[in-house]
Amino acid sequence: MTLDTPTLFTCIMIAEFAGSVILFLFYMFWPGRSVACSRSLALWSAGMFLAACGTVLLAFRGTIPDLFSIVAANFLVILGTGLRRSGFAVFLGRSGHVWVFATIAFAWLVLCQFPEFQDNFLTRVNYVQSVLILSGLWVVWMAFFENREKLYSARMLGMTTLVETAGFMWFTFHQNILLFPSFQSTFTEGFMSTYLITVLFSIIMTIVLPASMVIERSLHGFREQALQDDLTALPNRRAFLNDAEDWIASNSSPKGIYSLILFDMDQFKSVNERFGQAMGDALLQLFARILKDTLVENAISGRIGGAGFAVFLPEGNKELAHLTAQRICRRFGLECQEASGGRLMVTASVGLVSASVSTPLERAMEAAEGGLHRAKKQGRAQIVTMDLAPNGRLIKDAKRTGFSVLRKKAA
Numbered sequence: 001m002t003l004d005t006p007t008l009f010t011c012i013m014i015a016e017f018a019g020s021v022i023l024f025l026f027y028m029f030w031p032g033r034s035v036a037c038s039r040s041l042a043l044w045s046a047g048m049f050l051a052a053c054g055t056v057l058l059a060f061r062g063t064i065p066d067l068f069s070i071v072a073a074n075f076l077v078i079l080g081t082g083l084r085r086s087g088f089a090v091f092l093g094r095s096g097h098v099w100v101f102a103t104i105a106f107a108w109l110v111l112c113q114f115p116e117f118q119d120n121f122l123t124r125v126n127y128v129q130s131v132l133i134l135s136g137l138w139v140v141w142m143a144f145f146e147n148r149e150k151l152y153s154a155r156m157l158g159m160t161t162l163v164e165t166a167g168f169m170w171f172t173f174h175q176n177i178l179l180f181p182s183f184q185s186t187f188t189e190g191f192m193s194t195y196l197i198t199v200l201f202s203i204i205m206t207i208v209l210p211a212s213m214v215i216e217r218s219l220h221g222f223r224e225q226a227l228q229d230d231l232t233a234l235p236n237r238r239a240f241l242n243d244a245e246d247w248i249a250s251n252s253s254p255k256g257i258y259s260l261i262l263f264d265m266d267q268f269k270s271v272n273e274r275f276g277q278a279m280g281d282a283l284l285q286l287f288a289r290i291l292k293d294t295l296v297e298n299a300i301s302g303r304i305g306g307a308g309f310a311v312f313l314p315e316g317n318k319e320l321a322h323l324t325a326q327r328i329c330r331r332f333g334l335e336c337q338e339a340s341g342g343r344l345m346v347t348a349s350v351g352l353v354s355a356s357v358s359t360p361l362e363r364a365m366e367a368a369e370g371g372l373h374r375a376k377k378q379g380r381a382q383i384v385t386m387d388l389a390p391n392g393r394l395i396k397d398a399k400r401t402g403f404s405v406l407r408k409k410a411a
Contacts, residue, residue: 005187008196009059012203016052019207020045026211037214040091043098044210047083048203050076061183071112074128079105084206085135088157091213092146104131121182122175129172136165149220153212160205167198229303231281232288237310240302241361244312247300248357251314256357259313259321262368263287263328266347266380268307275344283307283336283346290331295324318354318385325350325383349375350383359388367394 027033027041054076061069082101090096108127111117117124143158174191186192227239235243248258265271265283272280287309291301300312311328313321329348336346351371355364371384378384387395 005192005196006059008193008200009055012196012200013052013055013059015200015203015207016048016055019203020049020052022207023048023210026214030211030214033214033218036091036093037217039096040087041210041214043083043087043090043096044206047080047085047087048206049080050083051080054080058183066118070118070124071109074124075105075108078108078128078131081132081135085139087210088139088154089142091210092142092148092154094142094146101131101135122179125172125175129168132168133165133172136161136168140165149217151213151216151220153209153216157206157209157213160202160209163198164202167195167202170198171195229288232284232303234288234291234309235300235302237302237304240300240304240310240312243300243302244361247312247314248361251357253357257315257317257354258357258364259316259318259352259354260361260364260368261311261313261321261325262304262351262365262372263309263311263325263348264350264372264376265307266349266376268346271344271346279344280307286335286339287332287348290328290335294328294331299324316354318352318387321352321354322383322385325352329381329383347381349380351375351386352383353386353388355388364388370394 023041023045027038027045030037030041033041054073057064057068057073057076061073063069079101082105083098086096086098086101111127139161140158143154143161147154147158170191174189175186178189180186180189227236227242228234229236234240244258244260265287268280268283271283284303284307288301288303291309291311295301295311296313298314299316300314302310304310311324313324316324329350333345333347336344349372351368351373353364353367353371355367367386367388371386375382375384389395
């Protein structure tokens with residue numbers, strides 16, 4: 001098959017119509033998609049359909065009236081391309097600015113009422129191609145600088161759009177240099193084939209990539225759910241340990257330190273038995289909220305099972321960790337009392353350890369768990385601090401410390 005201009009136009013039309021149908025079916029039947037994904041797919045599908053209709057009319061340039069092959073065709077191409085660009089913006093959580101592209105498309109209709117504009121092929125080319133180039137650069141910017149989830153498929157779309165935009169620039173450059181009198185006169189030129197091949201490639205990729213972005217986001221969401229505690233929305237044990245290990249691995253300074261704090265609510269089982277599971281769930285959610293409100297920005301927290309929570313303080317020394325544990329426990333006790341009108345007092349026991357970055361996290365966890373066990377054994381509502389040498393050997397367990405939930409100023 002010869003890749004001449006008519007053949008390439010036919011391939012582009014087929015690809016656009018097929019892409020519109022495929023994305024519409026994906027929109028209809030992909031389970032669990034978000035509102036943003038649904039709107040994005042709908043805009044992509046509609047945009048490809050309109051662009052396909054415009055391409056059909058462009059292909060009949062010279063055989064049907066200019067009202068259809070010039071005015072209506074480019075109106076549909078501008079609007080369809082704008083909807084595709086808007087679909088990507090909506091997917092990323094930004095405004096689609098559909099009204100901007102609609103305004104530009106209708107401005108085209110208005111300008112075509114003036115013979116000076118409609119009869120000048122170069123002016124028409126510059127208008128349409130400028131819209132396509134600028135909207136393409138907008139997509140490239142969003143793909144690389146507004147892609148907060150760092151989706152690979154979104155970056156691939158940015159690269160594809162960059163190639164497509166380069167094709168538009170290629171066509172515009174040749175037209176402005178060679179000054180062809182009409183669209184049909186460019187059909188036999190080599191640059192026209194290069195231009196159409198670039199457009200065909202981008203269309204094929206933009207059939208695959210919008211669906212890929214939706215799938216990748218869904219998989220990303222599944223991974224997040226697998227690493228998040230459903231009740232408290234905190235990282236679960238696996239995620240907490242992974243984040244803490246990552247920080248230790250990235251901080252190899254011999255003077256680097258960290259602190260690990262383990263909390264466990266006292267007599268949590270009896271609270272569940274007396275007041276019901278709903279009350280127990282509320283306490284867990286309260287403790288999680290206090291962690292989020294109290295901890296410094298770079299702290300890592302998580303629910304590690306049952307009524308147990310953990311806090312990792314990068315560069316946190318023993319004094320900071322102890323103060324942090326006291327504030328959290330006191331605030332938790334006070335808010336439990338206030339919420340229950342004084343009928344419910346719940347405390348927490350704490351095991352705390354500070355260590356150098358050369359100490360494996362697993363060893364620090366063992367030491368903190370030992371401190372937590374001692375706090376429970378010594379009467380609960382205690383903070384027991386364990387000291388580790390750089391080689392991970394236990395030096396001593398510091399004097400246990402209690403705390404009063406009645407000291408509101410300390411919370």
